[in-house]
Amino acid sequence: MIRKILFIAGLATLAFAAHAQDYVITKYGVKNGDSTKLNTKAIQAVIDRAAKKGGTVVIPKGTFLSGALFFKPKTKLRLENGAVLKGSDNIANYPLIPSRMEGRSQNYYAALVNAYKVPGFSITGPGTINGNGAKFWNYFWFYRDSMKRVGKEATNLEVHRPRLVFIWGSNKVKIKNVKLHNSGFWTTHLYQSNNVVIEDCDIRSPYKPVPAPSTDGVDIDVCKNVTVRNCYISVNDDGVCIKGGKGPTAHKLPENGIVENVLVEGCTFGESHAALTFGSESIHARNVVMRNCKINSTTPLFRFKMRPDTYQHFEQITVENITGKAGVIFEIAPWKQFFDLGGSTEKPFGTVNDITIRNIKIECDQVAQIQGNPNDKVSGITFSNIEATAKKPGIKTAYQGVKLENVVINGQPYTLK
Template identity: 65%
Template sequence: MKKFLLSLLFAATLVSSQAKDFVITKYGACKDSTKLNTLAIQKLIDKVHKKGGGTIVIPKGVFLSGALFFKPKTNLRLLEGAVLKGSDDIAHYPLIPSRMEGQKLDYYAALVNAYQVNNFSITGPGTINGNGEKFWKQFWAYRDSLKKLNQVATNLDVHRPRLIFIWGSNNVTIKDVKIRNAGFWTTHLYQSNNVLIENCDIRSPYRPVPAPSTDGIDIDVCRNVIVRGCYISVNDDAIAIKGGKGPTAHTLPENGPVEDILIENCTFGETHSVLTLGSESIHAQKITMRNCRVDNNAPLLRMKMRPDTYQTFENITIENITGKCGSLVNMSPWKQFFDLGGSSEKPFGTIRNIIFSNLTIQCNNLGVLEGNSSDVVSGIVFRNSTIKAEKPTLKNAYPQVEMVNVTVNGTELVLNKN
């Protein structure tokens, strides 16, 4: 991790010393917030790339755009009062080879896209606003129409764009940016290493129109990612660890592990869960969440155990967490869209070395630890924590779970299998 920090510092210094600023309004972008600026901004990105690199600067004002594709040696900066606002017309996001929900497939481009752009940065203090309300309403209307037919809608049925998609890019920095109202996932990192997301404010609403599947940060086949000093409140998982799904997912080259992840000094508002392993994850390891505050009704850690996917979740540490949450942990079968694809495989999960320590938390209950019957579980430990719980219960299927110096409602907890 120290080498990672040094490489980020070197990359940031190199970029700042070499890059020139290109303000979009000097190259054809219009401050009329109703006028689409995609062509002007993309033309500038392409020009800056060809001239050797530089930073695309969004000045104060609201600038409407469809999908933008950043190129090597280009960066994005949003000044105070700047808003890059996504179009709410899916026609402004081309259908291209992509990655969604643990699969290689054609999908719609995000608002901000970077493919094989090493040393890419997005910096604030301005705002990237996905303008997602129209997409959210379409999703709920479609889901409700299928319910009347006793059918189920998937996330991919209603076409809607992500806000930021970074693919195959190393030494990436996203810093001091307000990131709002994604149509779909908010920040998706795929096959990208050495990433710093720092001091960002990431939000999508629960009300009046809920923003479905707007995960704050999706980390997908990545190594060495730091999420630091961020505020995240979204209508799905705050931070989700991805990597692939299906009975042969672990053999496919587009899939892989997520490892060496540090989440620290963050605050988590409303969300479905703070840190989620799954629902498309084959191997998550060496993940630490520390020195964070929570203010929600969700689990600190959720492990979605797919019976159609081989999964290994190991060496996960949750420490020095304060505030209010729904539960400490939720590990349970995840059978949504179960699909063995005709395979005779019998996938199972392996869970080991999951440590919760130094928690000072108020919660509804301690949680659930009940995976699929074939899952192998060892080394889940809760230690040195003070918990206040409305229901001081942990629904636990595993004798290997330990409690060491854990006080619940003023009484040291003695763990029983139940």
């Protein structure tokens, strides 16, 4: 009986191994050694082949140039040591398709790596996905400056550029031990995807010599149960950004929704616009925890962008056990970029409650600046065990619901005046 069980188990193991076959792209028609040759069709053919039986598409050592790739159910992606999947810098290699951008469902250009309804999808390293974004960045700044010269304002979407990774409607996703560099636009965008783990990743884009505009590290958009763990993140926009929709009726639209149960832990943040942002396209976030992280930045540790054209609710947010250097620890401020009521008679406002900031030891410009729009409702903010060395002593707040417990600024106990 025992032998029979072991035999059946062995067959099951062999069946699983066959199901989980590796598809090394250079064994299936993708040429190695010429990083200037566009390999989109050849790599996509390998993905399509892997999808038939299920398996992992493997990028071996070398640099492989590609446009948009579309992963399918039963496929995964692995980049071996020394492997680089390099994005084309020609937007023509990223098709315009139904997508999600800036809090709205709309047609937009595909990312370099796309996974739509791929349960169990994973991207693993230790190789690199490099967006090769410099051409897009240069043109973005050129275009924005040219609009300013004629008295006009340019939006982010007017200069067409691809994201690095876009995962939509895919649950139980893992992105592990991979380098995500130099995206043309947002780096990692999760939309309507639950139970996602991003860990041990190096996520970065430059500030110099050309800033990489709007290259958010991780955008979490209408998702639940997301963990970002032990990552290094330094990008020329928000590090981890909570999204979900924007506009006066955004809270009523089925494609929008809450971001809930997010854990950011053990991460190190370099320069960014903020390590954790409840963003310019966010309607509701609940139970978000950032803990045991380090920061070395001149911008906020975390902040709420309060849109006067969008109903927003941020609740049960905890930031704890943080060390390092930042601009401010916590910021609530109006966000009026591209304000648009769209002809609506609605009068949106934001609600912020149950915010805990504790066990923080940090150098900063100022501990906190807390002032939203006139109709916002803010309560239940607690600072506990804060040790700050600040250039501007004090906490600036427009609200009564701020509580201080053992807050020490520049060596002196601090109480609100």
